[in-house]
Amino acid sequence: MSSTLRFLRAPMRGVVVPLAEVPDPVFAEGTMGPGIAIDPLGETLHAPCNGEIIHCARTAHAITLRDDGGHEWLLHIGLDTVDLDGDGLELLVATGERVSAGDPLCRFDADRLAQRVKALVTPVVLTNGPDTDLETLVAPGTIVEMGENLLQWQAAADRRDEAGRADSAPDAGASRDATIAAANGLHARPAARLRAIAREHAVELTLTRIGEKAGGSRDAASANVASLSALLNLGLVQGDRVTVSAHGAGAQAAIEAATTLLETPEPGADRPRETPPEAQASGLPLASRMPAAEPGRLNGLSASPGLAVGPLVRYEVALPSVADTASDPEQEKRALVAAIAEVDAELERSTQAAKARGQQAEADIFEAHRAWLDDPDLRAAAETEIAAGRSAGRGWYLALEREIQRLRGGANTLLAARADDLRDLQRQVMQPFAVEAAATLSGLDGAILIAQELTPSQFVEVADRVAGLCLAAGGLTSHVSILARARGLPCLVAMGDALMEAASDKACLDIGPDEPHGALELAPDDRRLTRIDEERTRRHRQAVAEHAQAQNPAVTRDGHHLHVGANIASSAEARAAAQAGADGVGLMRSEFLFLERQSAPSLDEQQAEYRAAVEAMGGKPVIVRLLDIGGDKQLPYLSLPASPNPALGERGVRLWQTHPALFETQLDALLEAGRELPLGEDGLSTLRLMVPMVADVCELRWVRERLEARAGALGIERLPALGVMIEVPTAAVCADSLAREADFLSIGTNDLTQYALAMDREVASLALRSDVLHPGVLRLIAACLQGAAGHCPVAVCGAAAGDPLAGALFAAMGVDELSVESGRIAAVKAGLRRLDAGALAAQLPSLLALADGAAVRQALKTMLEPERGHEPGVADSSAEGIEQAVELDIERGVEQDIERGVEQDIEKGIDKDIGKGADTLGRTTSGPSNTTTRS
Numbered sequence: 005m006s007s008t009l010r011f012l013r014a015p016m017r018g019v020v021v022p023l024a025e026v027p028d029p030v031f032a033e034g035t036m037g038p039g040i041a042i043d044p045l046g047e048t049l050h051a052p053c054n055g056e057i058i059h060c061a062r063t064a065h066a067i068t069l070r071d072d073g074g075h076e077w078l079l080h081i082g083l084d085t086v087d088l089d090g091d092g093l094e095l096l097v098a099t100g101e102r103v104s105a106g107d108p109l110c111r112f113d114a115d116r117l118a119q120r121v122k123a124l125v126t127p128v129v130l131t132n133g134p135d136t137d138l139e140t141l142v143a144p145g146t147i148v149e150m151g152e153n154l155l156q157w158q159a160a161a162d163r164r165d166e167a168g169r170a171d172s173a174p175d176a177g178a179s180r181d182a183t184i185a186a187a188n189g190l191h192a193r194p195a196a197r198l199r200a201i202a203r204e205h206a207v208e209l210t211l212t213r214i215g216e217k218a219g220g221s222r223d224a225a226s227a228n229v230a231s232l233s234a235l236l237n238l239g240l241v242q243g244d245r246v247t248v249s250a251h252g253a254g255a256q257a258a259i260e261a262a263t264t265l266l267e268t269p270e271p272g273a274d275r276p277r278e279t280p281p282e283a284q285a286s287g288l289p290l291a292s293r294m295p296a297a298e299p300g301r302l303n304g305l306s307a308s309p310g311l312a313v314g315p316l317v318r319y320e321v322a323l324p325s326v327a328d329t330a331s332d333p334e335q336e337k338r339a340l341v342a343a344i345a346e347v348d349a350e351l352e353r354s355t356q357a358a359k360a361r362g363q364q365a366e367a368d369i370f371e372a373h374r375a376w377l378d379d380p381d382l383r384a385a386a387e388t389e390i391a392a393g394r395s396a397g398r399g400w401y402l403a404l405e406r407e408i409q410r411l412r413g414g415a416n417t418l419l420a421a422r423a424d425d426l427r428d429l430q431r432q433v434m435q436p437f438a439v440e441a442a443a444t445l446s447g448l449d450g451a452i453l454i455a456q457e458l459t460p461s462q463f464v465e466v467a468d469r470v471a472g473l474c475l476a477a478g479g480l481t482s483h484v485s486i487l488a489r490a491r492g493l494p495c496l497v498a499m500g501d502a503l504m505e506a507a508s509d510k511a512c513l514d515i516g517p518d519e520p521h522g523a524l525e526l527a528p529d530d531r532r533l534t535r536i537d538e539e540r541t542r543r544h545r546q547a548v549a550e551h552a553q554a555q556n557p558a559v560t561r562d563g564h565h566l567h568v569g570a571n572i573a574s575s576a577e578a579r580a581a582a583q584a585g586a587d588g589v590g591l592m593r594s595e596f597l598f599l600e601r602q603s604a605p606s607l608d609e610q611q612a613e614y615r616a617a618v619e620a621m622g623g624k625p626v627i628v629r630l631l632d633i634g635g636d637k638q639l640p641y642l643s644l645p646a647s648p649n650p651a652l653g654e655r656g657v658r659l660w661q662t663h664p665a666l667f668e669t670q671l672d673a674l675l676e677a678g679r680e681l682p683l684g685e686d687g688l689s690t691l692r693l694m695v696p697m698v699a700d701v702c703e704l705r706w707v708r709e710r711l712e713a714r715a716g717a718l719g720i721e722r723l724p725a726l727g728v729m730i731e732v733p734t735a736a737v738c739a740d741s742l743a744r745e746a747d748f749l750s751i752g753t754n755d756l757t758q759y760a761l762a763m764d765r766e767v768a769s770l771a772l773r774s775d776v777l778h779p780g781v782l783r784l785i786a787a788c789l790q791g792a793a794g795h796c797p798v799a800v801c802g803a804a805a806g807d808p809l810a811g812a813l814f815a816a817m818g819v820d821e822l823s824v825e826s827g828r829i830a831a832v833k834a835g836l837r838r839l840d841a842g843a844l845a846a847q848l849p850s851l852l853a854l855a856d857g858a859a860v861r862q863a864l865k866t867m868l869e870p871e872r873g874h875e876p877g878v879a880d881s882s883a884e885g886i887e888q889a890v891e892l893d894i895e896r897g898v899e900q901d902i903e904r905g906v907e908q909d910i911e912k913g914i915d916k917d918i919g920k921g922a923d924t925l926g927r928t929t930s931g932p933s934n935t936t937t938r939s
Contacts, residue, residue: 010071011141012128012155013105014148015052015079018042021125022144028083031127035200036078038138039129040155042148049079049110050150051103052128058100061086062189062239064093067109068131076132081112083122092116106151128154132230134203145369177207177251181214182263189241194265198229201261205254209262212247213238302499302506302524304474307485309522310494312472312513313536316506316526317447319455319466323431324438326397333390339437340386340396347432348377354464369425369460369487376429382407397437404430428459452513452524454503458484467491472513474524476503496522512536546834553837554585554830560841566815568833569627569823571801575616578626581826585833588625590750590823591694591801592617594670595632604666610673618681618691625684625692627727627750630707631670632656632696656697657707671714678724688747692725696752699732701741708745730798731755736784739791748797750823751788753804757781775857776804777813782852782860789818799823808835809864813851816844844868 021041026032031041051069058076059068065085069077081093092113097103118124130136138155142148184190190211202209212226227238240246248266250258330336355370376382382403389399408426445466452472463473463484473488478497488495494513508526510533515522528536559565569590570581574597578589597605597613605613618626633655660667671693678691695707708726715723725747730736736756743749753776758764760781763774775781785800792798801823804810811822815836824832847867854860 010073010075010157011053011153012071012077013052014042014142014150014152014154015050015109015128016042016044016048016126017046017150018044018126018148020140020142020144020146020148020154022140023127023129025144026083026125026127027123030197031080031129034134035197036127036129037131037134038136039077039127040138040140041125041127043123043125044114045147046150047112047114048108049081049112049126051105051107051109052077052079052154053105054103056100056102057097057109060095060097060099062090062241063088064090064095064110067095067097069103069109074132075130075136078127078129078131079109080127080129081110082117082124082126085117085121088117088120092120177249177255178259179247179249180259180263181245181247182266184240184242184244184246185267185269187242187269189244190238190266195229197265198262201258201265202229202250205250205252205258205261207250207252207254207258209258210249211238211240212249213240213244214247215245300525300527302474302503302526303521304496304499304503304524306515306522307478307497308488308491308493308495309515310472310492310513311515311536311540312452312494313510313528313533313540314451314471315447316454316508316511317445317451317470318504319445319453319458319462323401324397324434325440326401326434326437327395327439328398329393330390330395333393336390336394336396336399337387340383340390340400340433343396343400343433343436344377344383346436347429348374350432351377354461373425373429373460376425377433395437397434400433401430425460427457428461431459432461452511454506456504460484460487463487467493474499474503474513476501494522496524499524547830550830550834554833556585556833557587558833558836560815560836560839562840562842564815564841566819566836567799567821568829568836569625569799569801569821570826570829571823572617572826575613575620577826578617578620581829582621582624584826584829586621586624586826586829587821588627589617589621590627590799590821592626592628593632594628594630598631598633604669607669607673607676610670611677614674614677614691618677621690623682623684623690625686625688625690627692627694627748628674629694629696629729630657631659631667633659657695657703658697660707660710668710668714671711672718674724675711675715675718675720679718679720688725689722692727692747694727694729694748694750696729697731697755698728698742699734700738701745704728704742704745727796730788731759733760733784736788737791739788740795741791743792743795746796748799749788749792750799750801751785751819753781753785753800753810756784757804760784773857775861776807776810777860777864778857779852779854779860781857782813782817785814786817786848786852793818797821806832809861809868811835812839812841812844812868813848813864815839816841817848818845 019042021043023034023039023041024032026041030036049067053069053071055069055071057067058070059066061067063086065082065088066078066080069079071077085093094111096108096110103109114124130138136157138157141153141156148154186194198209198211209229210226211229225238246266248259248262250256250262252258351370351374355374385403385406386399389402390396394402404426408430448466448469450471452474453466453470454474455476457475457477458473464487467487470493472494473484474495475484475497476499478484485495485497494515496513496515503524506524506526510528512525512528512532513522514525525532557565558568567587568585569588570578570584570586571591571593572578572581572589573593578592581589592614597610614628617628654662674691674693678689681690684690693711695704698704704726711723711726715721727748727750728735728742728746729752730739730749731752733756735742736751739749757774757776757778761774761778789798797820799821800814800819805814805822806824806828811832812835814822816839822832844867851860851863854863
């Protein structure tokens with residue numbers, strides 16, 4: 005069959021993202037088909053080629069275009085944008101319309117979308133060519149201009165006769181009727197999953213509409229799931245009935261999987277989602293106009309935010325000096341091959357080292373450099389120079405210099421940025437042929453480095469020594485900008501030639517986190533320097549002091565001892581929690597072992613994971629929450645009935661009776677994992693079980709009976725401790741009866757708040773009002789603590805436990821443990837040590853008498869802020885109070901620990917942990933905790 009080379013152009017300006025890195029498994033795993041993605045830097049989607057519009061999503065978030073060769077391209081604006089029902093999107097074309105490359109297809113409000121969806125990254129996917137080998141023409145992480153060639157492939161002869169065919173249902177095999185459960189109907193994601201099911205089971209799978217459409221007309225249209233456009237053109241919405249037909253050896257299994265998919269509501273359907281931190285930072289702000297320079301200040305584009313103070317040090321490293329000519333061309337060619345191989349081997353080592361450090365962006369750049377080294381055209385050009393009498397070093401220099409100048413001389417800023425990479429390789433390969441030793445830089449430690457440009461390898465050499473980086477050239481597309489962001493190193497680029505004339509013994513580099521520009525202050529006055537130094541010192545000393553004391557107990561100023569546990573999802577996170585100072589695991593979310601896979605984990609898999617988590621904690625208790633599925637957490641292999649309100653339907657322990665095999669396999673795995681483990685210090689088993697969504701004591705008794713029966717069948721005599729999550733209001737008010745039979749209680753504040761206030765915790769518009777500090781919720785927590793008093797310990801976990809205000813109040817109310825994300829452990833323990841729990845407890849009646857959560861928060865802030873100039877108060881969280889408390893901690897022995905080397909180890913994780921801690925305050929994952937001895 006004949007073939008031809010075809011190209012696809014970029015549909016918008018944006019950052020190129022490999023499909024595998026799109027934060028959605030349907031795209032990342034290639035379920036939809038091969039392709040690429042763009043993180044947009046504009047607000048209009050354009051046609052990437054000539055063709056016909058064959059489908060426009062009702063919600064305007066997705067368009068399918070069939071090119072003139074019959075290839076069908078899905079352009080999907082953002083992730084989860086189907087949930088917006090078209091809000092913020094404006095279609096500019098209609099189905100059946102012919103378009104030319106570059107024609108506008110859809111406009112979208114990027115700011116509005118970014119606040120409400122998972123990410124703006126836009127996949128471009130070939131839906132009817134799963135085996136087509138697409139070649140990306142632009143390196144990942146760089147900015148591509150709209151209309152620039154993005155992909156190329158060898159296309160077989162015209163396939164228009166094959167594409168888009170809606171095949172009728174096969175005349176043999178299996179079939180079953182199903183009802184579309186997804187609130188947004190059959191859109192791209194479930195359609196792609198249907199295609200995956202057909203491929204997995206090697207069947208021909210067809211959907212046929214049955215019944216009456218909303219408009220009253222009958223419709224018997226059908227579509228083979230192999231054609232995504234035909235499938236989407238069925239226009240199936242929630243409630244539509246279809247016949248699912250399969251033909252092939254795996255027909256029955258395929259029918260089971262397909263109908264389960266169609267009849268399972270999508271997690272969080274119709275719910276605008278909070279934008280995660282990683283999505284909020286996905287787009288880089290661009291400068292439309294540089295602010296006017298002020299005396300003593302130089303402006304630049306913000307490549308990486310931060311605050312740094314230090315002397316300016318100029319980085320000027322010339323290319324190695326090499327011989328110009330050589331007498332033996334063949335010897336020079338062999339020498340060049342050897343030099344290139346040496347650099348390649350070093351790049352490979354650097355790649356592996358970067359991956360080991362978790363710096364994937366850095367590893368990707370080194371891999372790109374290895375690809376440059378392997379460019380046959382560059383090598384051929386160098387060999388031509390050598391054949392003309394040049395030395396190996398000079399031949400390599402000339403070959404790359406021509407390419408560098410060509411890239412820099414063009415109008416394409418993306419290609420100009422790649423010239424820096426070639427300069428780096430030019431220097432590295434020339435280095436073995438140097439006739440003079442290269443000069444070494446001094447005075448870098450703590451300095452702000454200024455340079456005309458910097459190559460990636462030069463950056464890596466200095467990144468751990470300098471406080472900040474300023475480049476006269478460069479741009480947001482350069483690899484150095486990417487590396488600076490990955491390292492968290494403050495960096496300005498495109499500052500102009502005036503930078504190279506700058507000099508200062510103490511300059512200030514100030515780049516705001518959300519600003520497109522930043523400034524280098526050449527002569528900050530003493531007052532400015534004092535403020536900067538105070539802020540940097542305060543943050544550093546506080547973090548060092550907190551981390552140095554993280555392994556020590558948390559005892560309030562009035563002598564109340566609380567445990568601070570960790571919320572985890574895996575044994576790997578348990579190891580991190582132990583290093584962070586956790587007193588145990590207050591919540592292991594076992595459902596994470598069951599998610600993102602096509603079948604349930606085996607007994608052996610589960611047993612190994614639970615046992616590894618216990619061993620990681622070194623004898624401290626580990627509480628595993630039994631499978632909490634339902635509501636907004638669905639399993640693709642578990643068919644749950646559709647529910648008008650999933651949060652109030654079958655979830656948690658309520659599913660046990662309808663899916664006993666799933667739960668009892670987990671129970672067996674937990675019992676085996678806990679077999680013969682030593683008891684904890686409190687006399688309870690080290691591995692403990694916790695039951696979610698319990699409404700009354702009868703459910704707890706039923707679970708204990710199942711636990712005893714399974715233990716008897718396995719020959720296990722000593723039962724693990726069994727606790728209950730307090731998430732349902734009835735459980736809180738009936739805590740007395742539960743506490744008499746449970747070994748511990750743990751308050752899941754997120755669900756308890758949701759059910760108490762009748763506010764769905766995933767509805768963004770209710771987020772500010774859905775507050776755990778609402779007096780009504782606090783009264784439920786107080787009732788739980790009162791009912792459990794004298795019977796068993798009570799814990800609180802999740803976002804509320806890590807909230808400085810809520811955590812302090814819970815401690816004053818009498819909880820025994822706060823369980824938080826690992827990154828918050830040091831800070832939470834430090835806050836508890838500054839707290840006078842008894843003094844705050846005395847204010848509880850007045851707090852419960854307030855009108856709403858906002859009033860309680862404001863009152864708590866007032867109570868917990870000391871008067872300026874006095875000793876730290878009830879729970880001093882002001883800047884001055886924290887600094888005083890840190891100084892007190894240091895005087896009690898922290899400095900001695902630092903002198904023994906603690907500081908060096910701590911500093912490596914401070915920034916990361918602080919960032920995690922800040923993220924924790926915004927999360928809404930439910931869960932429990934507890935480790936204290938049962939009374």
